[in-house]
Amino acid sequence: MGRLDGKAAIITGGAGGFGEGMTRRFIEEGARVLIADMNAKRAETLAAELGEAAVPQTVDVSLGSDIERMVRTAHDAFGRIDIMINNAGYSHRNGDLLDVDEHDFDLIFAVNMKAIYHATRAVVPIMEGQGGGVIITTASTAGLRPRPGLTWYNASKGWAITATKSMAVELAPKNIRVNCLAPVAGETGMLATFMGTDTPEMRDKFKSVIPLGRFSTPADIANAALYLASDEAAFITGVALEVDGGRCV
Numbered sequence: 001m002g003r004l005d006g007k008a009a010i011i012t013g014g015a016g017g018f019g020e021g022m023t024r025r026f027i028e029e030g031a032r033v034l035i036a037d038m039n040a041k042r043a044e045t046l047a048a049e050l051g052e053a054a055v056p057q058t059v060d061v062s063l064g065s066d067i068e069r070m071v072r073t074a075h076d077a078f079g080r081i082d083i084m085i086n087n088a089g090y091s092h093r094n095g096d097l098l099d100v101d102e103h104d105f106d107l108i109f110a111v112n113m114k115a116i117y118h119a120t121r122a123v124v125p126i127m128e129g130q131g132g133g134v135i136i137t138t139a140s141t142a143g144l145r146p147r148p149g150l151t152w153y154n155a156s157k158g159w160a161i162t163a164t165k166s167m168a169v170e171l172a173p174k175n176i177r178v179n180c181l182a183p184v185a186g187e188t189g190m191l192a193t194f195m196g197t198d199t200p201e202m203r204d205k206f207k208s209v210i211p212l213g214r215f216s217t218p219a220d221i222a223n224a225a226l227y228l229a230s231d232e233a234a235f236i237t238g239v240a241l242e243v244d245g246g247r248c249v
Contacts, residue, residue: 001030002028002029002030002031003029003030003226003230003231003232004026004029004030004031004083004226004229004230005029005030005031006030007030007031007032007082007083007229008031008032008033008034008074008077008078008079008080008081008082008083009026009031009032009033009034009081009082009083009084009085009229010033010034010036010070010071010074010081010083010084010085010119010123011023011026011033011034011035011036011085011087012036012037012059012061012070012085012086012087012088012115012119013036013037013061013087013088013089013138014033014034014035014036014037014043014046014085014087015035015037015039015042015043015045015046015056016037016039016042016188016189017186017188017189017190017218018087018138018183018186018188018218018221018222019035019037019085019087019088019138020046020218021217021218021219021221021222022085022087022218022221022222022225022226023035023046023050023054024050024222025219025222025223025225025226026083026222026225026226026229027050027051027053027054029226029230031053031082031083032053032054032055032077032078033050033053033054033055034055034056034057034070034073034074034077034078035047035054035055035056035057036057036059036061036070036088037056037057037058037059037088038058038059038060038088040056040058043056043057043058044056055073055074055077057069057070057073061086061088061110061111061115061118061119062107062110062111062114062115064114064118067115067118067119067122068118068122070122071119071122071123071126075126080126080130081123081126081127081130081133082127082130082133082134082229083133083134083135083136083229084119084120084123084127084133084134084135084136085136085137085138085225085229086115086116086119086135086136086137086138086160087137087138088111088115089111089112089138089140089190090107090108090110090111090112091108091150091153091190091193091194092104092105092108092150092152092153092193093193093196094149094150094193094194094195094196095149095196096149097151097152100151100152104152105152108152108153108156109156112153112156112157112159112160113156113159113160113163116137116160116163119135120135120167123135124171124174124176127174127176128174128176131175132174132175132176132177133175133176133177134176134177134178134179134228134229135167135171135176135177135178135179136178136179136180136181136225136228136229137160137163137164137179137180137181138180138181138183138221139157139160139161139164139180139181139182139240140153140154140157140182140183141182141183141184141242141244141247141248142154142157142158143156143157143158143159143160143161143182143240144158144161144182144240144242144248145247145248146158149196150194157182160180161180161182161240164178164179164180164238164240165238165240168237168238168239169238172237177228177233177234177236177237178237178238179228179233179236179237179238179239179240179241180239180240180241181221181224181225181228181240181241181243182240182241182242182243182244182248183216183220183221183243183244184210184215184216184243184244184245184247185206185215185216186215186216186217186218186220186221187215187216187217187218188218191215194206203215209247210244210245210246210247211245211246211247211249212245212246213245214245216243216244216245220243221243224241224243228241
């Protein structure tokens with residue numbers, strides 16, 4: 001028996017990085033997963049590898065119409081939606097806050113913030129109708145202990161954490177739990193963006209503030225998401241779970 005047997009999930013950004021880790025782990029534990037990703041080829045390749053439990057879909061979460069289509073597709077395919085993972089994210093490159101142009105700022109707003117709004121409006125009526133569900137957002141330690149260089153990204157993740165807590169309180173009477181993850185910098189395609197430049201020296205600098213001495217991995221984040229999505233966490237809502245090797249202590 002898997003910990004997610006019989007459950008259906010949507011994972012945005014589900015074909016790479018933390019999202020791919022979640023997709024693989026959830027399917028291992030018995031879930032069916034809609035892999036929502038901008039990279040159609042990567043999503044299709046991953047779905048082909050994982051089998052019938054995985055359904056790929058090309059989704060740009062900055063577009064409300066794409067999110068609505070994503071939710072309809074998942075509901076049509078699975079007959080229910082138990083878990084909504086808002087994992088897709090975007091960041092400007094580490095640097096002076098005055099150097100971030102409006103295009104990048106707007107993308108941060110659309111992907112890291114407004115996408116949660118669209119996904120919530122689409123999935124909550126479905127979850128309420130089936131008796132409950134789980135919403136999980138990938139936030140960041142940047143939203144808890146911000147540092148210079150990523151100001152607008154930090155702000156978006158702080159927004160996500162506050163939205164999580166408010167949603168948790170408001171949706172609790174509908175038996176919908178809402179939590180978020182706060183990973184430290186991880187071994188994903190966005191690592192160079194977070195650091196500004198990817199050199200051994202810069203990696204050592206970032207690792208030096210993580211007490212356990214390493215970056216996060218997709219497996220670390222996937223295991224945390226699995227717990228929050230499972231019935232084992234039935235009494236946990238409104239939490240920003242730090243998956244950070246002690247970074248926020």
